[in-house]
Amino acid sequence: MSSHPTGMAVNTRLVARPVPGLFTRLWTGSLSHWVGQYSHPMTWTGLTIFVLLLLFSWGGPWVYPADPLAIHANHILLAPSWRFPLGTDNLGRNMLARMMAGGRVTLEVGLLGSFIALFMGVLYGMSAALSPRWLDKVLMRLLDALLALPGLVLMIFFAALVPLNALSLVLVLGFLSWPGLARIVRNEALAYKERDYVLAARQFGAGTFYIARTHLMRSMLPILIVNATFMVADLILALSGLSFLGLGIQPPHPSWGGLLNDGLQLVIIGPWWLIVFPGLAIFLAIVAMNVLGQGLLARLEGR
Amino acid sequence: MKPWLDVEGLDVRFTLGEGGLLRRSQGTIHALSDIHFGLERGETMGLIGESGSGKSTLGRAILRLVRPTAGEVRLGGVNLSALSEREMRPYRQQMQMVFQDPFDSMNARMTVGQIIMEPLRLQGIGRTGERREKAAALLERMGLDRRAMHRYPGQYSGGQRQRIAIARALSTAPRLLVLDEPTSGLDVSMQARILNLLRDLQGEMALSYIFISHDLGAVAYLAQRIAVLYLGRIVEIAPTGTLIGAPAHPYTASLMDALPLMVRRGEAAHLPLPVGESPSPVHPPSGCAFHTRCPRAEPRCGMERPSLRSVSAGHQVACHFPLARMGNPPTPAGLPPYYAAGG
Amino acid sequence: MRAVIPPKPGPAGLQVQDLGVSFGRGRKAFDVIDSLSFQVGAGETLGLVGESGSGKSMTAAALMGLLPWGGRISAGSVRLDGTELTQLSAPALRAVRGREIGMIFQNPLSSLNPSLTIAQQIAEPYRLYGGADAQAARTHALDLLREVGVPDAARRLDDYPHQFSGGMRQRVMIAMALVCHPRLLIADEPTTALDVITQAQILRLIRRLQKALGMAVIFITHDLSLVAEHADSVMVLYAGRAVEQGPAEAFFRAPRHPYSQALLHAIPRLAKPEERLSDIDGLPPRPQEFSKGCRFAPRCPAVTPECLNAYPQRQGGAHHFYCMHPVGGSA
Numbered sequence: 001m002s003s004h005p006t007g008m009a010v011n012t013r014l015v016a017r018p019v020p021g022l023f024t025r026l027w028t029g030s031l032s033h034w035v036g037q038y039s040h041p042m043t044w045t046g047l048t049i050f051v052l053l054l055l056f057s058w059g060g061p062w063v064y065p066a067d068p069l070a071i072h073a074n075h076i077l078l079a080p081s082w083r084f085p086l087g088t089d090n091l092g093r094n095m096l097a098r099m100m101a102g103g104r105v106t107l108e109v110g111l112l113g114s115f116i117a118l119f120m121g122v123l124y125g126m127s128a129a130l131s132p133r134w135l136d137k138v139l140m141r142l143l144d145a146l147l148a149l150p151g152l153v154l155m156i157f158f159a160a161l162v163p164l165n166a167l168s169l170v171l172v173l174g175f176l177s178w179p180g181l182a183r184i185v186r187n188e189a190l191a192y193k194e195r196d197y198v199l200a201a202r203q204f205g206a207g208t209f210y211i212a213r214t215h216l217m218r219s220m221l222p223i224l225i226v227n228a229t230f231m232v233a234d235l236i237l238a239l240s241g242l243s244f245l246g247l248g249i250q251p252p253h254p255s256w257g258g259l260l261n262d263g264l265q266l267v268i269i270g271p272w273w274l275i276v277f278p279g280l281a282i283f284l285a286i287v288a289m290n291v292l293g294q295g296l297l298a299r300l301e302g303r
Numbered sequence: 304m305k306p307w308l309d310v311e312g313l314d315v316r317f318t319l320g321e322g323g324l325l326r327r328s329q330g331t332i333h334a335l336s337d338i339h340f341g342l343e344r345g346e347t348m349g350l351i352g353e354s355g356s357g358k359s360t361l362g363r364a365i366l367r368l369v370r371p372t373a374g375e376v377r378l379g380g381v382n383l384s385a386l387s388e389r390e391m392r393p394y395r396q397q398m399q400m401v402f403q404d405p406f407d408s409m410n411a412r413m414t415v416g417q418i419i420m421e422p423l424r425l426q427g428i429g430r431t432g433e434r435r436e437k438a439a440a441l442l443e444r445m446g447l448d449r450r451a452m453h454r455y456p457g458q459y460s461g462g463q464r465q466r467i468a469i470a471r472a473l474s475t476a477p478r479l480l481v482l483d484e485p486t487s488g489l490d491v492s493m494q495a496r497i498l499n500l501l502r503d504l505q506g507e508m509a510l511s512y513i514f515i516s517h518d519l520g521a522v523a524y525l526a527q528r529i530a531v532l533y534l535g536r537i538v539e540i541a542p543t544g545t546l547i548g549a550p551a552h553p554y555t556a557s558l559m560d561a562l563p564l565m566v567r568r569g570e571a572a573h574l575p576l577p578v579g580e581s582p583s584p585v586h587p588p589s590g591c592a593f594h595t596r597c598p599r600a601e602p603r604c605g606m607e608r609p610s611l612r613s614v615s616a617g618h619q620v621a622c623h624f625p626l627a628r629m630g631n632p633p634t635p636a637g638l639p640p641y642y643a644a645g646g
Numbered sequence: 647m648r649a650v651i652p653p654k655p656g657p658a659g660l661q662v663q664d665l666g667v668s669f670g671r672g673r674k675a676f677d678v679i680d681s682l683s684f685q686v687g688a689g690e691t692l693g694l695v696g697e698s699g700s701g702k703s704m705t706a707a708a709l710m711g712l713l714p715w716g717g718r719i720s721a722g723s724v725r726l727d728g729t730e731l732t733q734l735s736a737p738a739l740r741a742v743r744g745r746e747i748g749m750i751f752q753n754p755l756s757s758l759n760p761s762l763t764i765a766q767q768i769a770e771p772y773r774l775y776g777g778a779d780a781q782a783a784r785t786h787a788l789d790l791l792r793e794v795g796v797p798d799a800a801r802r803l804d805d806y807p808h809q810f811s812g813g814m815r816q817r818v819m820i821a822m823a824l825v826c827h828p829r830l831l832i833a834d835e836p837t838t839a840l841d842v843i844t845q846a847q848i849l850r851l852i853r854r855l856q857k858a859l860g861m862a863v864i865f866i867t868h869d870l871s872l873v874a875e876h877a878d879s880v881m882v883l884y885a886g887r888a889v890e891q892g893p894a895e896a897f898f899r900a901p902r903h904p905y906s907q908a909l910l911h912a913i914p915r916l917a918k919p920e921e922r923l924s925d926i927d928g929l930p931p932r933p934q935e936f937s938k939g940c941r942f943a944p945r946c947p948a949v950t951p952e953c954l955n956a957y958p959q960r961q962g963g964a965h966h967f968y969c970m971h972p973v974g975g976s977a
Contacts, residue, residue: 196408203366204422204475205395218412353841354812446927460698460929490697490868495912495923502922517841520914524923547916559916561846563871568917576846579797580813 040299046292053285057103066097069252077271087273090266095259099277102254105166107285109173109239109255114231116174117181118224124178125185126212129193140186146179159247166249169242173235181227188220195219226296233289240282256281305380306341308365308479308511313338313374315357315364315535319585332584334360335535338374339611344478347505347512349526349543351519351558353581357535358515359403362481365513366398367391378479396426399472403484405464409456409471415442416452419471426475441470445500462493466500473504481513486521498524519558520566523547528617531555534584534592537611541618551614551625554593573626574598591623599624658727659687659862660709660830666721667701667708667886669933677720678704678933679886686862686879688829691853693873693894694866695909696883699930702866705883706832709864710747711739727829744775748823748861752835754815758807764791764818765803772825790821794851813844820851827859834866849876870906871913874898882906885930885941887957892965902962902972905942940969948973 064085072092080087086095128139154176162168189212192198198215206214240257242248249255251262256278263274315335335357342348350358363369365376367383376383383394399422402408409418419438423429429437439449445466456464465485472480482501486494498521504510505525516522522529523543530540531554539552550556556573564570577596582588588595594604603623611621667679679701686692696702707713709724711731724731726746731739751757759767768790769783778786784803791799794817807815816836823831833852837845853876856863865877873880874894881891882905890903901907911924928945931937939954940946946953948971958968 196402196404197410199363199368200400200402200408200471201421201425203368203395203398203400204425205392206425210425215410218410221412353843491870491912492697492868492909492926495914496925496927498914499923499925518914519842520916523916523919524914543919547919558842561842562916563869563875565871565874566913566915568915576850577843580811580844581841 040295042291042295042298044295046288046290046295049284049288050292053103053281053288054107057100057107060100060103061097064096064100066094068093068097068101068254070094077266077269079271080273086277087271089262089271089274095273095277098254098259099256099281102249102256102259102278103281105249105253106236106239106256106282108166109170110232110236110285110289112170113173113177113235114228116170117177117231118228120175120178121181122185122217122224125182125187126189126216128182128186129189129216130208130212136186140183143179143182147183151176155242155247156245164247164250165253169239169249173238177231177235181224181231184223184227185220188223189216192216192219222296222300226293226300229289229293229296233286233293236282236285236289256285305377307344307379308342309375309377310338310340310365311375311377313361313364313376314372315360315369316372330585333535333587334584335364335371338537340530340537340540342479342511342513344511345505345509346528347514347526349522349529350513350515350532351517351522351529352532353517355534355581355584356532357584358517358532359483360535361532362400362483362513362515366395366400366481368400392426396422396428396475397477398479398481399475399477400481400483401465401468401472401485403487405456405461405468405488408468409464411455411457414453414455415459415467418456418467419452419474422471422475428475437474438470441473442467445470460493462489462496465489465493465497469497469500469504473508476508477510479511479513481515483515484517487516487518494521501525519547519562531558534581534587536592536621537619538593538622539618539620540611541620545615545618549626551618551620552593552622553597553599553624553626556626591621658829659685659690660864661685661725662709662722663725664722665705665708665719665724667704667713667717668720669717676933677886677936678717679708680936682722682881682883682888684879684881684888684891686830686864688862689857689860690879691856691863691865691877693870693877693880694864694883695868695870695873695880697868697930699885699932700883701886702883703834704886706749706834706864706866709830709832710743710749712743741775744771745826746828747830747832748826748828749832749834750816750819750823750836752838754812754819755807757819758815758822760807763804763806764810767807768818768822768825771822775826786825787821790824791818793855794818794821794824795847796821813840813848816840816844816848817851820848820855824855824859829861831856831861831863832866833863835868836865837872838867852876868909869913870910882909885936886933887941887968889942889969890965890967892962896965900974902965902967902974903942903969904946904948904971904973906967907973 070093072088074092075084075088076092077090078084078088084094084096086099088095089098124139124143128136131139155172158172162172192215198211201211201215239248239255240260243255243257243261248257251258259278260275260282263271263278266274313335314337317332317334319330319332338361340348350361352358360369364371367376371384374384378394378397381394383391386394416435416438419441420434423434423437428434435452439452442449442451447463447466451467456467459467486497489497501512502525505512512525514522514525526543528540528542529546530537531552532538533554539546539550539555546555547559550559550573553574557577559567560572560574560576575598577598579596582592582595588605590605590608591597594600597604601624607623609621609623611619613619614625662685663683665679665682666677668675668677670676682705684692694702694705708719713719719732726742729742731742734742765784765787768787769780772778772783772786773780788799788803791803796802796814796817807818810818831852836852837848840848849872852863855861865873867873877894879891879893880897882889882903884905890897890901890906897906901910908924908926914923926945931941931944937954939956940958943949943953950971953970958970960966960968961972
């Protein structure tokens with residue numbers, strides 16, 4: 001038996017202790033276990049960068065309120081200065097304000113898109129794993145077919161059908177990304193389904209839904225979190241790539257990918273601030289999520 | 304008068320291989336054939352056999368974690384085999400199981416408290432506070448600190464985990480525990496701890512046990528009666544003392560002979576050790592399934608399957624040429640006396 | 647076969663004197679094995695007995711020079727047929743390990759490479775250390791498989807480990823351990839995962855091969871009943887130290903240490919199923935928690951205050967023990 005943290009045997013009956021508060025109970029119970037389990041320098045690094053990016057995009061306007069869409073013909077292509085910390089673009093728009101607004105859209109698509117993908121993937125993969133064997137086979141063949149579809153072609157197809165804004169891009173990117181996750185979920189669920197603790201739960205009278213929710217989900221949660229983390233990075237990259245094809249967030253609304261693309265159009269005239277800042281933001285977001293995912297993975301595999 | 308738990312003609316077959324959309328399955332395993340036995344309240348039945356004998360499957364089929372192909376399991380007169388999963392639920396409270404591998408039988412991401420309370424939660428017994436109190440009390444009865452409630456099973460050794468598993472099984476106040484090799488992965492000293500605990504609990508709570516093991520020593524410590532399984536069939540069933548004192552089936556005798564002298568009370572071996580390993584249950588031998596390894600096999604054994612028949616009170620054996628009652632042979636010459644010293 | 651270690655004067659077999667194993671450095675250093683001394687003559691078996699966490703597998707790792715990262719032999723000497731192993735260079739030790747020491751583990755599946763056939767796994771060390779060509783190595787592998795009782799050996803030579811049952815895998819492991827006719831065989835819980843009949847078969851096989859090849863065998867187990875049957879001498883380990891050791895016959899006639907007694911009485915016996923087994927509460931201490939007194943004291947039924955002050959003196963001759971309140975006798 002692992003000894004008490006203080007190394008002393010305390011007779012609980014004799015020592016009157018105050019009833020711990022909710023936070024203390026949470027912390028000493030599962031939270032400290034979780035944090036301890038996943039704490040890794042890379043996790044903290046990635047998480048810090050990502051939180052800073054979130055703060056920049058959503059908290060920034062509180063500190064530096066400026067209209068990202070307002071056009072000012074009298075200060076076109078100004079280099080960074082005190083008044084315009086990130087300069088202005090060829091229409092005289094405030095780059096700092098545009099970077100903040102672009103960050104909101106970009107991170108939103110990344111986070112919500114992977115959330116949708118996660119939701120769909122869990123739903124589909126879990127259903128397949130818990131279905132009778134023949135249905136599982138049918139569902140998996142269907143998934144193979146979906147995985148074989150070229151994403152870009154589908155994207156162009158969608159672009160022709162729906163207006164491209166943050167909402168539609170979240171939905172489309174989310175829907176295009178779930179099949180890979182569904183396969184992971186299904187394989188993990190099948191492996192955990194054979195464990196004795198699932199059999200034990202059935203013996204206690206547990207139904208399929210309970211087993212899926214309590215045991216299978218709990219067991220595969222870490223691997224899902226890791227995959228979702230990588231997917232956020234993938235979706236941010238995908239959204240930025242789409243901007244280059246004109247399939248991303250439509251002008252005049254900014255996104256980091258769109259800003260980078262606009263800046264590259266003007267590269268001949270040489271306004272470096274239009275390229276460096278959006279490029280850096282995309283780079284940081286992707287590195288942050290990958291480092292975070294690697295940190296979590298290192299802990300998962302280290303056990 | 305029918306026994307409290309009545310297993311009648313139980314048959315379990317597994318389909319082998321994937322058996323996909325287009326492929327046919329590759330055959331069936333006859334995991335259990337024609338199993339009959341009864342168990343009274345407060346009694347322990349030992350099930351013994353090698354891996355592949357079907358002893359674990361039998362435990363699971365009684366709890367209906369495995370669907371029997373034929374036969375009935377009756378508990379207090381109620382035919383469990385005929386119940387739907389919903390109708391079965393209240394009976395699940397009365398029958399619990401302790402699994403062989405304590406590292407596999409509990410979810411490492413749940414706290415010990417959650418693990419022990421899980422059956423109560425699923426059966427809707429008590430309020431949260433009551434469940435917590437009950438779980439803590441059970442932990443203390445198992446000799447563990449109640450602070451364990453908030454810890455994770457990963458912090459405990461195999462023996463401690465197995466005690467947590469027993470606490471979980473006892474949480475719904477069951478009448479029957481199926482113990483599937485609960486000590487096979489443990490050190491001798493930890494095994495002794497678990498066996499003593501199980502013995503004490505049986506006295507306190509009037510529990511019935513089905514104790515599954517390949518270790519005759521551990522089974523004899525707990526069981527009043529022992530059934531010996533070989534390739535899915537009971538080959539011998541008898542009260543513990545009778546079985547140990549006068550095994551009638553050559554396979555039972557071999558299981559005893561294979562034990563260290565110290566355990567088998569220094570008696571000389573009945574028979575030469577069987578050669579080879581238990582055959583695959585996919586292709587069981589004809590006639591008596593043991594004839595391929597039996598030192599006493601004769602041509603008849605390969606052709607005709609012996610049926611289970613009575614040799615004395617409560618003692619049945621399925622063998623054409625059962626061993627005669629030998630009594631206790633003297634310690635053979637040349638054997639150091641300390642083997643026989645009980646201690 | 648060519649002898650790797652040139653014969654030297656002195657007794658044949660393994661001599662271990664005051665062996666100590668430590669982990670960590672500086673103030674954080676702690677001992678996991680302390681003052682172990684024993685010998686196993688050629689053709690003899692030593693039963694190394696203890697609970698999990700007693701240091702028995704660590705002792706084996708130290709003898710093999712395969713301590714986990716951070717561990718080192720901090721004291722004592724290990725001599726195999728007169729050669730001091732603790733002084734050897736890494737390549738020399740590797741050669742000794744490959745040729746002179748064989749080892750079999752509890753779980754043969756994880757010790758066999760799943761992607762190589764049995765023939766490849768047995769023949770490889772023979773070619774490496776025995777200097778044989780491919781055909782000779784294969785013939786040798788076939789002979790060994792027959793020797794350890796794998797039926798239909800010629801056909802099974804090209805099978806993969808997962809195609810064998812647990813008992814057969816353990817036989818294959820034994821064949822692998824014997825490839826170069828080692829002088830010392832270390833069997834670490836070789837039958838714990840096996841059925842009783844298979845266990846008896848495997849232990850008898852090891853015994854027979856040992857007599858034929860004149861090997862010294864260290865049999866590591868937690869089960870004294872197996873030691874009584876298969877060992878010539880016994881060493882009971884608790885928390886990294888020997889608490890009692892001696893010839894099997896003397897030890898089993900009158901075990902003196904309360905811990906040996908407890909282990910012996912924890913074994914269920916068919917003769918007296920109604921007699922209560924002795925169980926010891928608690929767990930062995932972790933190496934960081936080792937005290938200067940008797941390490942069994944916190945769990946001992948006969949503990950007195952002086953047990954906690956200093957490690958007990960050795961008592962007895964060939965059969966000796968370390969306890970201030972031994973069971974039985976007048977010591």
